[in-house]
Amino acid sequence: MSVLLTVLAALIATGASAYHRSSLRTWAIATIVTTLAVGVLARAPITTVILLMIEVLIAVPLLNLAFRRKQISAPLLKVFAKVTPKLSDTEQTALEAGTVGFEGELFSGKPDWHELLKQPRPELSVEEKAFLDGPVEQLCGMLDDWQITHELADLPPEVWDFIKKHKFFGMIIPKQYGGLGFSALAHSAVLQKLASMSATAASTVAVPNSLGPAELLLHYGSDEQKNYYLPRLALGEEIPCFALTGPYAGSDATSIPDYGVVCKQVVDGVETLGMRLNFDKRYITLAPVATVVGLAFRLYDPDHLLGDKDDLGITLALLPRSTPGLEIGRRHFPLNVPFQNGPVRGKDVFAPMSTLIGGPHMAGHGWRMLVECLSVGRAISLPSNATGGVRMAVAGTGAYARMRKQFGLAVARFEGVEEALARIGGLTYATAALSRATAAAVDRGEKPAVPSAIAKYHATEWGRAVAGDAMDVHGGKAVQLGPKNYAGRAWQGVPIAITVEGANIMTRSLMIFGQGAIRCHPYVLKEMQALSIEDYSERLKAFDRALFGHLGFGVSNAVRSLALGITGARIGDSAGDAYVRRYYRKLNRYSSALALCADTFMGVLGGKLKFKEKLSARLGDVLSYLYIASAMLKRYEDTGRPEADRPLLAWAFHECMWRTQMALDGAIRNFPVRPVSWLLRALVFPFGRREVPPSDRLGRRVAAIITAPGEARDRLLEWAYLTPTSNNTVGRMNELLPDVIAAEPVERKFLKAQKAGQFKSHDYLGQLDEAMRSGVIDSSEAALLRRVREGVFEFISVDDFDPAELQSAVTRKHAKKLADAA
Helix, strand or coil, X not given: CHHHHHHHHHHHHHHHHHHCCCCHHHHHHHHHHHHHHHHXXXXXXXXXXHHHHHHHHHHHXXXXXXXXXXXXXXXXXXXXXXXXXXXXXXXXXXXXXCECCHHHHHCCCCCCHHHHHCCCCCCXXXXXXXXXXXXXXXXXXXXCHHHHHHXXXXXXXXXXXXXXXXXXXXXXXXXXXXXXXXXXXXXXXXXXXXXXXCHHHHHHHHHHHCCCHHHHHHHHCCHHHHHHHHHHHXXXXXXXXXXXXXXXXCCCHHHCCCEEEEEEEEECCEEEXXXXXXXXXXXXXXXXXXXXXXXXXXXXXXXXXXXXXXXXXXXXXXXXXXXXXXXXXXXXXCCCCCCCEXXXXXXXXXXXXXXXXXXXXXXXXXXXXXXXXXXXXXXXXXXXXXXXXXXXXXHHHHHHHHHCEECCEEHHHCHHHHHHHHHHHXXXXXXXXXXXXXXXXXXXXXXXXXXXXXXXXXXXXXXXXXXXXXXXXXXXXXXXXXXXXXXXXXXXXXXXXXXXXXXXXXXXXXXXXXXXXXXXXXXXXXXXXXXXXXXXXXXHHHHXXXXXXXXHHHHHHHHHHHHHHHCCCCCCCCCCCCXXXXXXXXXXXXXXXXXXXXXXXXXXXXXXXXXXXXXXXXXXHHHHHHHHHHHHHHXXXXXXXXXXXXXXXXXXXXXXXXXXXXXXXXXHHCCXXXXXXXXXXXXXXXXXXXXXXXXXXXXXXXXXXXXXXXXXXXXXXXXXXXXCCCCCHHHHHHHHHHHHHHHHHHHHHHHHHHHCCCCCCCCHHHHHHHHHHCCCCCHHHHHHHHHHHHHHHHHHCCCCCCHHHHCCHHHHHHHHHHHHHC
């Protein structure tokens, strides 16, 4: 027993040092002192001496820096240099672009929650609130989605004029250039509100404020280019598009075949240095109406007119629509969401060097420019549009489920519908928090490369899930297209967001973990950077620091993962109030597990890991769910820890943790080196998988929140357009919802009398009169039931058409021309 106690004491001292990430010196002192003290008290002299010898033999070489570097780090440096895959220029650029925010803490295995909670609460300025309550509210009141999607296949001319007049295209352009100079949060709020009414309008406004000429000019343009273009873009005098994707290069943007050759050509009698461009682009939003085209291409300089390189690399230019040879093709038609979209082509198009964004010295820097700007645009545009859509799904589906009756009950009372409503409410809470977090990161000056990929992927995927559930709850109401259908077009358009700005399959399997593993890891990038240091002595010192930091990091995460798994994450640092403290501890556990698995996968598989896309995707899922859960906890703190929001937070959090567990399980189970897989499973899941999806009871509470007016529902519907105007069916439904709920106890009395056979009349209104005369209900109650009956009938009704009406306005006009010609 004395021997066991001594050994156990040494292991506990080592484990405690690793758990708390103590320095190597602290570990050595703590372990030696503990071994000596327990060994003496337990009277185990032989065991104590043996353990002390082992500890000294380990500690002395590691603490002697000169010996450690020469005998341990130097040989490992040679091996590391041989096995480390060389990053391509494009990969290097992608890694260097952007910044690391709180996602780095999540990858550390020991997040500092105070870093998250001390971030300022994101808030709109007075001016931004006024814009949201003024021009944005007015614009939403002008949007008739049936007219836009079916009759015109475009925004009406008055809507285009309003957008330009009120500088919707200039939200990100500073005031000094005539723009609005709004924050990323305001940009997000505007898009959410527009998306709650029209995906076409939201997409139209999003593109000029996302990846496009304005943002590129702001960051890289010359003063001359900024002073000319930015005021014109802000006022809508110029409409921009950006041409990147082509038939042979979609997600693989670095392989674009479009090219330009540096040359000289006489223009207006003057020999001009420029480029001869050949390109074929498609899926270009706003191209059909654009007056200025941003263009990405590979630039070659065979005659060395700019320098000594033949292949300058990806380059960006800005071409006026009037450029000879520039061809804007016919429109694409993206899934009945007819935002302006189409191809851009050109053959032997000559453009002066002055058209290069930033001027000739920026030739070849296009990939870096795109990567740096894309992370910001991706963080705002698509997540915001998706958030606006899911907020409106909460408003419409929650109200409809309370109004629609089957078998004498509101369909919201049926457990199958309740399950769908819970998903709608919980995923909307998570999506809104995620969208807010990424916008806040941009406002803090970050360039959130990894969070923007997380936000784009999960916001659009959850948008798809919510749209599907909304369709199921509405049933036939959502299937019959027409002016009364507010759900069908949203469901049709979901795949568009999933496809653009990097297809979601690629985003999940390549980008999130692929960038996060190196960018967010506290040591991997330092180890790789050490290899590029020319001076060997400095290279060895840098590598030694990173290597032993990395080794300690790995041991710590193994210990932390096991300890938190055994205790069910009931120990450790935490934050927040008593209700959410357990949530922070659970995130600590899975943060350690992620760091451990990522290290192990990279260490064992090396460069092969980037070809194991399914493993990378699962680890990316873990990072994503940790980030989303953190965003939800930050939202909970920022809104004053409202008790009413707790069911929404709990549902979304447990969903994230269950998905985290399943992603980790899938990654470990499919790891190709089986002994390593078994070891990881023992460390990560010592008692098996214990996470479960949100309970039915919790789902019932979430469904109740979104089907009745209340403060939690109001917060969930923030920035959705709910004004009860003639063009906003959902707004009118929500106006009627309090009356629908107030009428429910009256309806129960009425139905009880009806089932008892107290009425002779067969029609509803006649029965109401009888109920009032017989004293079953009073006159005010009868008036309430009539009002609700009439209002609900409008909302459960669907459209029908004369066959000619189903033709679009454009088709009817064309048919009339043919008839007149005949």
